[in-house]
Amino acid sequence: MSFPIHRPRRLRIDSRLRQMVQQFVLRPEQLIYPIFVVEGLAEPKEIGAMPGQYHWPVDRIDEPVKAAMRDGIGAFMIFGVPEQKSADGKSAIGQNSVVAKALKKIKKSCPDAYLITDVCLCAYTDHGHCGFVSEDGITVDNDTSLNQLAEMALTHAIAGADMVAPSDMMDGRIGALRRRLDENGFCNLPIMSYSAKYASSFYGPFREAAGSAPGKGDRRGYQMDPAVIRDAELEMRLDLEEGADILMVKPGLPYLDVVKTAKDLFSCPIAVYQVSGEYSMIKAAAARGWVDEEKVAMESLISMKRAGADLILTYFAPQVARSLKGGRFA
Secondary structure, three states, rough: OOOOOOOHHHHHOOHHHHHHHHOOOOHHHHHEEEEEEEEEOOOOEEEOOOOOOOOEEHOOOHHHHHHHHHHHEEEEEEEEEEOOEEOHHHHHHOOHHHHHHHHHHHHHOOOOOEEEEEOOOOEEEEOOOOOOOOOOOOEHHHHHHHHHHHHHHHHHHHHHOEEEOHHHHHHHHHOOOHHHHOOOOOOOEEEEEEEEEEEOOHHHHHHHOOOOOOOOOOOOOEEEEOOHHHHHHHHHHHHHOOOOOEOOOOOOHHHHHHHHHHHOOOOOOEEEEEOHHHHHHHHHHHHHOOOOHHHHHHHHHHHHHHHOOOOOEEHHHHHHHHHHHOOOOO
16 A cells, blocks of 8 residues: 555656756766877778777877867877787887877877876787787787786886776786886876776777787687676786776676676776777667667666766767766756
């Protein structure tokens, strides 16, 4: 006999009250916008598999940053695509590397932008793997890769990165990066670790964007098995012990249970990456009129907040920030 005394709809009828009682609120400050800088490019070029996202030349990489900052986005993840690739990914190192040059350009034009850099060798190696490989072109040599990754992080720190984010999934990489940074005076530079990075099929559009698909084999030997959740707790705990400041789960929507596990177990900030495949699926469905792009994007991001994410990397960041600023989704 609870009805009509209990009417849950009372709290849903008025949009003002809906806002007042919301448990989970998404703010532009919680969003990180990934952007691609490409060496040797003359003009911005739209990425075929990621409509609305672009390859940016080094000398114009500040343009998407300025535009997104006007929308209320303050943090950016920088991915570099070099002209030259090699077995050891040496183009990722040094102040003439594409990311180092991009960092300096952005910092000069947008000093308030918070710049995070992806630390991984896959876009810089001619074999497309995230570390050094043996003669078979498939087997990644974990331990010999660590020095190059640490040197890459130091390159970014010297060039002006505010945070580094290793995504390679090598064992011991957080400790290697932390030691190299500390030894060179960057003890206050945070590390956001791609701790629970799964060997996912949702990375396809990104691999087109970064030119980082493996030439032989795949990445299941170092990225995590989608059918295993227990490794996530181990990887995250080890990364924290080695010096990580923020833990990331990647991809996003298919791994909300992992986000929830991370939030329950650890007191540090938890990030989640709404990856290229998630973005491109929404864009493709919206282009056919099957879904409302803006609403589906927002709903997917709210689900990540609900699961426990403190920070969200998303290609929808500027668009969602505009929607929030415009007062939609009240």
